[in-house]
Amino acid sequence: MNDILTTVISISAISGTLALLLSIANRTIANYGDKKMLINNEKELIVDGGDTLLSSLIENEIFIPSACGGKGSCGYCKVKVLEGGGEVLPTELGYLTKEDQDGGVRLSCQCKVKEDISIEIPEELFNVKQYDYTVKQNNLVNSTIKHLVLDLPAGKEIDFKPGQYIQILTPTYKGNDEEVYRAYSLASPPSQKHTIELFIGLIPEGICTTYVHTLLKEGQKLTVVGPFGDFYYRESEREMVMVAIGTGMAPIMSILRHMHENKIHRKCTFFFSARNKQELYMMDKIAEFEKDMPNFKFIYSLTRATDEDQWEGDKVRVPDLIKKYLENGANKEAYMCGSPKMIDSAAEALVEIGMEEAFIYYDKFE
Numbered sequence: 001m002n003d004i005l006t007t008v009i010s011i012s013a014i015s016g017t018l019a020l021l022l023s024i025a026n027r028t029i030a031n032y033g034d035k036k037m038l039i040n041n042e043k044e045l046i047v048d049g050g051d052t053l054l055s056s057l058i059e060n061e062i063f064i065p066s067a068c069g070g071k072g073s074c075g076y077c078k079v080k081v082l083e084g085g086g087e088v089l090p091t092e093l094g095y096l097t098k099e100d101q102d103g104g105v106r107l108s109c110q111c112k113v114k115e116d117i118s119i120e121i122p123e124e125l126f127n128v129k130q131y132d133y134t135v136k137q138n139n140l141v142n143s144t145i146k147h148l149v150l151d152l153p154a155g156k157e158i159d160f161k162p163g164q165y166i167q168i169l170t171p172t173y174k175g176n177d178e179e180v181y182r183a184y185s186l187a188s189p190p191s192q193k194h195t196i197e198l199f200i201g202l203i204p205e206g207i208c209t210t211y212v213h214t215l216l217k218e219g220q221k222l223t224v225v226g227p228f229g230d231f232y233y234r235e236s237e238r239e240m241v242m243v244a245i246g247t248g249m250a251p252i253m254s255i256l257r258h259m260h261e262n263k264i265h266r267k268c269t270f271f272f273s274a275r276n277k278q279e280l281y282m283m284d285k286i287a288e289f290e291k292d293m294p295n296f297k298f299i300y301s302l303t304r305a306t307d308e309d310q311w312e313g314d315k316v317r318v319p320d321l322i323k324k325y326l327e328n329g330a331n332k333e334a335y336m337c338g339s340p341k342m343i344d345s346a347a348e349a350l351v352e353i354g355m356e357e358a359f360i361y362y363d364k365f366e
């Protein structure tokens, strides 16, 4: 018994000493002092040495996309480092192509500012701002998806392109002790600058979606950063192919609402799939588009229709729907959103029928 007690006390003492040494090291050895950050060869900042590049930028209200909230698992926070930044870390390698590495691209959430640093970021990121929204509405549209409607304070507006996304800053709550950013596509059209709309699916035990689905109520405040993303409506004459499952409907809805409002009558087919009728949503809006937009067509399947659904239509997944109804991908462009698996197989189907990869635009909701 005495031996066990001595072992426990020894381990506790060693852990305590190590924690103390680490904390002293953090405050002394790891104290890099102030560092100079030069952005796009023109803007100079003084930042705290030792912080990640991502947090140093956020600290200065320059917002880089970060769908995983800095965990090094989304690959969205890429920034070109011209000087400083040190060696590429093993945690970055999986997200950097050979071309990225040769060009000095780094994951800003992994790369720490330990010396003066010079970076390059796309100019449009200077337009990304933080907004304090108020929840106007947060209702279920089917069994797992919430339609979140957010209002800006009077006089404030957001500018974005149809298809882009924002990031919600999820606060800490009982059961979640870290603030995290998560990406959500805008479902509203860009003409609607004061109020934004999002579709948010519930992911079991997901930090942000649990917050939105169970704790966020009308009248509460919500911090949003954006807009981000290179998935957006392109002006062109090409025939459009839209593909979505689940909440992937959101950015497609923004694009369709934009086209509807502006009477853009390009030929356009929207392929969608749900498991059963209960999972369908926005059907009234889509019927309105079909009525008013003569070249727009909605094709959907129910992959696990129940007896109640009395469904006699297609039961196949989206890639097979595409293969069935789209003969030729040449001179067309595709807009796709949803799970990475769906996007990969739908893109494969489109390339098989002759669509050029350069005209396949997508956001993988990972």
Ligand SMILES: Cc1cc2nc3c(=O)[nH]c(=O)nc-3n(C[C@H](O)[C@H](O)[C@H](O)COP(=O)(O)OP(=O)(O)OC[C@H]3O[C@@H](n4cnc5c(N)ncnc54)[C@H](O)[C@@H]3O)c2cc1C
Pocket (backbone or CB within 6 Å): 067, 165, 182, 183, 184, 185, 186, 198, 199, 200, 201, 202, 203, 204, 205, 206, 207, 208, 209, 210, 229, 247, 248, 250, 251, 363, 364, 365, 366
């Ligand atoms: C550009 C972009 C746009 C997006 N737009 C939308 C949108 O409009 N609507 C929307 O609902 N989501 C969207 N997402 C996904 C969203 O950003 C979150 O990943 C998702 O809501 C889960 O967040 P969470 O904090 O609740 O879960 P987390 O706490 O991040 O995850 C909890 C666990 O669930 C797993 N997990 C995460 N996502 C999924 C998933 N989809 N399916 C199964 N398991 C999962 C994680 O791996 C983890 O193990 C988008 C993502 C990107 C990158």
Ligand code: FES
Pocket (backbone or CB within 6 Å): 065, 066, 067, 068, 069, 070, 071, 072, 073, 074, 075, 076, 077, 107, 108, 109, 110
């Ligand atoms: S923020 Fe996701 S990888 Fe850096």
